[in-house]
Amino acid sequence: MHVTTDTLVSALRDEGFRITAARRAICAVLAESHEEHLTALDIRTRAVERSGVEIDQSTVYRTLDVFGDLGWLHHVHLGHGPGIVHLVEETDHHHLVCDSCGKSVDVPLNEVEELFNELGNRYGFAPTSVHFALVGTCADCAQLEADQS
Amino acid sequence: MHVTTDTLVSALRDEGFRITAARRAICAVLAESHEEHLTALDIRTRAVERSGVEIDQSTVYRTLDVFGDLGWLHHVHLGHGPGIVHLVEETDHHHLVCDSCGKSVDVPLNEVEELFNELGNRYGFAPTSVHFALVGTCADCAQLEADQS
C-alpha cells in the first residue's frame, strides 16, 4: 500500500531522471511521510538529517516540481504561509482546515463528489483540484468563541 | 442595493476612523467595483487614477485591513499570485476557478450549504469561509484538452 523509497527512486529512474543523493533522500522523506503535511522546508530539514548530506532549498523545490509534473505529488494550501505537499494516494482527499487553530482533517474525495458534480452541472465546471483547502472553524474553536461572548 | 462611496465613507467615520483622501478614493474604487475581482495593486492604480492623489501601496493594504477587520471585505485567493478582494454582499458567494484559463464564477453560498453542513456533521466542522476558491477545469478548457489528446 504505502510507497517505499525504492519504489519512488526506481520510478524516477524509469522516467529518465538521474538519481542523486539529494533525490534519494527526498524520496525517503516523502515515502515515510504518509498522511503528513510537509512544507518544502520540512522536507529539506528531514532529508538533510537522515542523509547527512547538505541539500539546498532550491534543490528541494526543483525535485518537488519534478514529482508534481509527474503527477505524483499534490501541492496544497491550507492557509497563509508555506504550501504543503503530500504524495498522491489511491483515494485522494480534500483538506478541511480550521482557520482559528489550524487543525485539519482529510476528506476523501468521494464524500464531496456528489456536490461537486452538481456544481459542475450548474456552473459549467466542477471542482476537481484539492489545491486549496476548505476553510471553516472547528467545533472546539467554535465552542471557545461561544464561551467568550 | 449597491453600496455607494458616501455610504462607505460615512460608515468608516461612524466607526471612528478618520477620512483621508486615500481612504475616500479607496472607498470609491470599492463601491464602483461590484462583482469585480480586484487585487491590492488594482485598487491602488484605480484610486490614484480617479483621485489624482499619490497613494502608497502600504496605505492600500492598511485600509483594506481596516475594511477586513470590520467584516466589510473578503480577501480571497483564486490561485497563485496576489489575493483579490471584494465587498461583502448580502448573499455571499464561493468562487469556482478554472486552473487552466483562470476564468471564475461566483457560486451563491446556499448552493453549497447543504454539503458543507453535511461535512460539518461528519468531520466536526463545516467550511464557513470563502477564503480559498474551489478549483477545477472549465468546460471550454476540458474540451480543448480532450481535442489535443
Added chain:
DNA sequence: GTCAATGCAAACTTTTTGCAACTCC
C-alpha cells in the same frame, strides 16, 4: 564525455512593519 542536477547567490512577488512627518478631528 555529456548533459542533467546541484549549490550559491541573487531576484522575485506579495505583503508587512518601523518610524518620522503629516493632517484630520
Added chain:
DNA sequence: GGAGTTGCAAAAAGTTTGCATTGAC
C-alpha cells in the same frame, strides 16, 4: 494639539532563476 494616517524604505516569507561547477550515466 494630539492621536490616527501616511509615505518611504526596509524587511519579511516563500519561491524561482541564472550560472558556473559537479557528478550520474
